[in-house]
Amino acid sequence: MKIELATIQDVPELQELQHKAFGPQCIELGWEDAPPMTESLEHAYEDFAQCTTLKVLDDKGRIIGSIHGKETDGSLYMGRLMVLPEYRQQGIGKQLFKEIQRLLPHNRAWLCTCKQVPAPYEFYLREGFKPFKTEVVGPGLTWVYMEKSQISLRPFNINDAPTILSWCKDRHAFRLWSADRYKEFPAQPNDMMEQYNGDNTYPLTAVVNDIIVGHILLRYPTEDKTHIRFGFVIVDDSKRGMGYGKQMLRLAIDFAQRELGAQMVSLGVFCDNLSAIECYKSVGFRITGEDAYSIDGEDLKGFEMEMELEKI
Ligand SMILES: CC(C)(COP(=O)(O)OP(=O)(O)OC[C@H]1O[C@@H](n2cnc3c(N)ncnc32)[C@H](O)[C@@H]1OP(=O)(O)O)[C@@H](O)C(=O)NCCC(=O)NCCS
DSSP: OEEEEOOGGGHHHHHHHHHHHHHHHHHHTTOTTOHHHHOOHHHHHHHHHHSEEEEEEOTTSOEEEEEEEEEETTEEEEEEEEEOGGGOSSSHHHHHHHHHHHHSOOSEEEEEEETTSHHHHHHHHHTTOEEEEEEEEETTEEEEEEEEESEEEEEOOGGGHHHHHTTOOSHHHHHHHHTTSOSSSSOOHHHHHHHTOSTTEEEEEEEETTEEEEEEEEEOOSSOTTEEEEEEEEEOTTSTTSSHHHHHHHHHHHHHHHTSOOSEEEEEEETTOHHHHHHHHHTTOEEEEEEEEEETTEEEEEEEEEEEOOOO
16 A cells, blocks of 8 residues: 555546545435535546645555645645545545645645534544634534644743743833833743743643744633633744744643633733734634723823633
8 A cells, every 4th residue: 555646637536536535425414415425527627737636546456545735824724534445444535635734834724524424523533633613514414623732831930931032032022022021121931930920820832843932821811711812922033924923822722621620711812913903803803991001101092802602
């Protein structure tokens, strides 16, 4: 068995494989006209041209498995993971899944699967993918969108501080990030440690392959253990606009919800910090109020933002 890049000549055989691999499931679900079953050959060719497709060949050169992927702005979409029914349970799907991710570098991978077909859904969960959106597509049929970030969060420590502090290049950027929490600019690593003294604070560092790319503080602002407040949100200034902020926030929301029991997260942001506001909105925060501040003799307006979470 070997994995190779598929060529345009393989498209008709890949479509045949698609019918054999998805057909029985679609019949079982009563969804005979599901997209993999009704796709035209013309569309399959168009799709092929836009993606990287891998195929698995058996000893006779017959295609027995495939997957395709497409990377856009650091996000890798993967689809059509399929293995002929008689070749399943041999690790072929897992190898295809790993190979496409190795081949197409990314900082986030995502896919869409039918929740009513448990085997692939559970496989993706085991591979560390998490649902981020669901869509009802028919009676009793739900698409689940799942993603896995290359980013992970770990506890912050003082060795991270010089890197994080170096991302605020001037006083204005520093104030947008930290408001009036620090007396001096530039701040020193020990000042940062002082901010995080005490119980009820969870400073976290976001890393990709051990490289620090972001930072966020989670804390309980009151005695209420269902409310978490985010603060000091920042992404490496050379890596902004690449989706890291959104991924870091999603992980922080997940951490707040699962590990800290949060049913609501809140934060404050200056009204002129458009990238931050857009980033917060993109993960589900909404503006709930306005505040006014006076910092370094400057009058500033801020938004209060909140997001409700389900109890877990
Ligand atoms: C706020 C910050 C963390 C965002 O991180 P980021 O990695 O640049 O953001 P992302 O690339 O993940 O973008 C997330 C979303 O915001 C949008 N966005 C980001 N910057 C934007 C801008 N300047 N204008 C419009 N939209 C913007 C993106 O399009 C994306 O939305 P989408 O997924 O719906 O397309 C980052 O800009 C930062 O570190 N700023 C300096 C520190 C700071 O001010 N922190 C805020 C303290 S309250």
